[in-house]
Amino acid sequence: MANRKTLPWWLDGGTESCDLCEQPHALQSQRRCAACDRASCEHCVTVDPDTGEILCHECAGEAGEDKG
Numbered sequence: 001m002a003n004r005k006t007l008p009w010w011l012d013g014g015t016e017s018c019d020l021c022e023q024p025h026a027l028q029s030q031r032r033c034a035a036c037d038r039a040s041c042e043h044c045v046t047v048d049p050d051t052g053e054i055l056c057h058e059c060a061g062e063a064g065e066d067k068g
Helices: 057-067
Strands: 045-047 054-056
Touching (some): 045 057
């Protein structure tokens, strides 16, 4: 009988849930917003081009309003 191999962590469904889109993701790929410390997946963050900070979409929108 063949053994079933477990999936690598990046292919497994993940144990964490994104605060913004509620999709599961692996803890190792989680990102935290520099402004509000919200945990989110790598798809729900934006890198500020001026500072290089990782921001959630909500904080990135607020930062854009402050600049303009």
